Amino acid sequence: MWWQLRAAxxxxxxxxxGMAQYRADVVxxxxxxxxxxxxTFLAVWVILARFQAxxxxxxxxxxxxxxxxxxxxxxxxxxxxxxxQLSRYVQEGTFDRFLVRPVNPLVQLMFTRVRFNxxxxxLGGVTLMIxxxxxxxxxWTVWKxxxxxxGVIAGAMVEAGIQLALSSxxxxxxxxxxxxxTVDDLFxxxxxxxxxxxxSVGMWTLTLIxxxxxxxxxxxxxxxxxxxxxIPSIIAYLSPIVGPMVFISGYAIWMSRxxxxxxxxx
Amino acid sequence: xxxxxxxxxxxWAYRIEILMWVLKPMLQLILLATVWRAVYNGHxxxxxxxxxxxxxxVSLSAMHTLLMQDNMPxxxxxxxxxxxxxxxxxxxxxxxxxxxxxxxxxxxMKLVLLVFVIPVAAIFSGLTPPxxxxxxxxxxxxxxxxxxCLMMLMSAVVFWTLEMGGMxxxxxxISGFLSGALVPLWFMPGWLAGIIGxxxxxxxxxxxxxxxxxQIGGGAAWQAIGVQxxxxxxxxxxxxxxxxxxxxxxxxxxx
Numbered sequence: 478m479w480w481q482l483r484a485a486x487x488x489x490x491x492x493x494x495g496m497a498q499y500r501a502d503v504v505x506x507x508x509x510x511x512x513x514x515x516x517t518f519l520a521v522w523v524i525l526a527r528f529q530a531x532x533x534x535x536x537x538x539x540x541x542x543x544x545x546x547x548x549x550x551x552x553x554x555x556x557x558x559x560x561x562q563l564s565r566y567v568q569e570g571t572f573d574r575f576l577v578r579p580v581n582p583l584v585q586l587m588f589t590r591v592r593f594n595x596x597x598x599x600l601g602g603v604t605l606m607i608x609x610x611x612x613x614x615x616x617w618t619v620w621k622x623x624x625x626x627x628g629v630i631a632g633a634m635v636e637a638g639i640q641l642a643l644s645s646x647x648x649x650x651x652x653x654x655x656x657x658x659t660v661d662d663l664f665x666x667x668x669x670x671x672x673x674x675x676x677s678v679g680m681w682t683l684t685l686i687x688x689x690x691x692x693x694x695x696x697x698x699x700x701x702x703x704x705x706x707x708i709p710s711i712i713a714y715l716s717p718i719v720g721p722m723v724f725i726s727g728y729a730i731w732m733s734r735x736x737x738x739x740x741x742x743x
Numbered sequence: 744x745x746x747x748x749x750x751x752x753x754x755w756a757y758r759i760e761i762l763m764w765v766l767k768p769m770l771q772l773i774l775l776a777t778v779w780r781a782v783y784n785g786h787x788x789x790x791x792x793x794x795x796x797x798x799x800x801v802s803l804s805a806m807h808t809l810l811m812q813d814n815m816p817x818x819x820x821x822x823x824x825x826x827x828x829x830x831x832x833x834x835x836x837x838x839x840x841x842x843x844x845x846x847x848x849x850x851x852m853k854l855v856l857l858v859f860v861i862p863v864a865a866i867f868s869g870l871t872p873p874x875x876x877x878x879x880x881x882x883x884x885x886x887x888x889x890x891x892c893l894m895m896l897m898s899a900v901v902f903w904t905l906e907m908g909g910m911x912x913x914x915x916x917i918s919g920f921l922s923g924a925l926v927p928l929w930f931m932p933g934w935l936a937g938i939i940g941x942x943x944x945x946x947x948x949x950x951x952x953x954x955x956x957x958q959i960g961g962g963a964a965w966q967a968i969g970v971q972x973x974x975x976x977x978x979x980x981x982x983x984x985x986x987x988x989x990x991x992x993x994x995x996x997x998x
C-alpha cells in the first residue's frame with residue numbers, strides 16, 4: 478500500500494512537470510468546464526424564473542441538488558479522468574508496460590498523465606452548492622453536516638464505480654469508450670433534476686441505474702423532503718452506503734477484466 | 744462529386760460511433776419534454792403556448808442540434824498538425840470547399856439517422872406536423888448554413904494556435920444555450936431574449952424550430968428568414984476573409 482502511494486507520488490510529480498508546458502491550455506479547459514456547468518444551470522434558472530417550481534422543487538433547492546451533483550462529478554473525474562486514455566493505451570500496446578511494473582495498473586493509469594479539466598466542475602459545483610445551502614432552510618444538526626460530506630463523497634463513488642466497470646470493456650473492445658460517454662451523459666443530464674418529475678416508473682429506473690443516489694437522495698434527506706418524494710425512507714437515509722458498494726464492485730469488475738486481458742500484440 | 748464520395752467513405756468508417764451520437768439527442772429530448780411537462784404541471788397551455796408546442800419544440804431542437812454537430816474542427820486540427828493540409832491545398836478544389844463537402848457528407852448521414860430519433864420523439868416527447876412546411880425548410884437550410892459558417896470561423900483558430908483544446912467544447916456549450924435549443928426565446932426574460940436575439944446563434948436552431956411549431960408565423964416567418972439571410976452573408980464574408988489569411992499562414996509555416 479505504502480509503495481503504491483509513493484509510486485503514485487513519483488508518477489504524479491512527473492506528470493505535473495509534463496503538463497506545465499501547456500499552462501494556457503490548462504486555464505482554458507478549466508474555464509470551459511466551469512462555463513459548461515454555468516450555462517446548463519442557467520437554462521434551469523431561466524425556466525424557473527418563469528415557472529417558480531418543478532415537481533415541487535424551487536430554484537434554491539435545485540441549486541443545492543445541482544451543486545451537489547456537479548461537485549461529486551468533479552470529485553471523481555479529477556483523479557480518474559485518465560480512464561479515457563485506456564482504449565488508446567490498449568490499442569497502442571502502451572498498457573502492456575503498466576503490467577510489467579510492480580505498481581497497480583490503475584494507479585499507473587491515473588497518474589502517468591494528469592489533466593485538471595475537472596477543476597472547473599469542482600469549482601462550479603462547490604459554488605452552486607454553497608449558494609444553495611445559503612438560500613434553503615435546513616435545520617442543521619451535526620448529523621446533517623456529516624451526512625452532507627458523506628453524501629457528496631458517496632455520490633462521487635457511485636459515478637466512479639460505474640465508469641470504472643464500463644471502462645473495463647476497453648480491454649475487449651476498441652470502441653468501448655463510447656458506451657462510457659453515453660452513460661456519463663445520462664448521469665450529467667438526469668442526475669441534476671429532482672427524479673420525482675419523471676413519474677414513479679422513471680424514478681425507480683433512475684434509482685436502479687443508480688443515478689438518484691448521486692445527489693437526489695442525499696439532497697432529499699438534507700431538505701427533510703423524504704416523505705414528500707415518495708421514496709421508501711430507508712433507501713434515502715442509507716444512500717451514502719451505496720457509494721462505497723458501487724465503487725468496490727466497479728473496482729472488482731475492473732480488476733477481473735484486467736486478468737482476462739490479452740495484449741493486442743504490439 | 745468524387746470528392747464528396749471520398750468524404751462519405753471517411754464518414755462511413757465511423758458509422759458505429761455516429762450511431763451512438765443519436766443516443767444523446769434522444770436522452771435530451773426525453774429529459775426536456777419531462778421538464779416542460781413538470782413545469783406545466785397539468786396545465787395544457789401557459790402564456791398562450793400549448794404544452795404540445797413545447798414538446799414538439801424540444802424534439803425538433805434536439806434533432807437540429809444533432810445535425811449541427813460536426814467533426815470539422817477535429818478534421819482541420821488533425822490536417823494542420825500532421826501537415827496533411829499542404830497536400831489538401833494542392834487539390835484542384837479550394838480548402839474551404841473541401842471543408843464544406845465534409846460537412847455535407849456528415850449532415851446527409853445524420854438526416855438518415857433521424858429515422859431512429861423521430862419515433863422516440865413521437866412516443867416520449869411530442870411531434871406535431873409543421874405549421875408551415877415551406878418556410879421551415881428554407882429556415883432549416885439557412886440555419887445549417889449559418890452554423891457551418893460559425894464552425895468554419897472556429898476551426899480557423901487552429902491555424903494560429905495549432906491546438907483546439909477546450910475550444911470546440913466551449914463552442915458547443917455556448918451555442919447550446921444561445922441557439923435556443925434548451926429554452927426557447929419566448930420563455931426567456933426580456934433582457935436575455937434581447938441579447939440572444941441580436942446574436943447569430945439563435946438563427947441556427949431557434950428560428951427554424953419556432954417556425955415549425957408556428958410560434959413565428961406568417962409575415963414574421965419571412966422576416967426571420969430575412970434576418971438569417973443577412974447573418975449568412977455577413978458570416979460567409981468573414982469566413983472568406985479569415986480563411987484567406989489562414990491559408991497564407993500555412994505557407995509561412997511551410998505546411
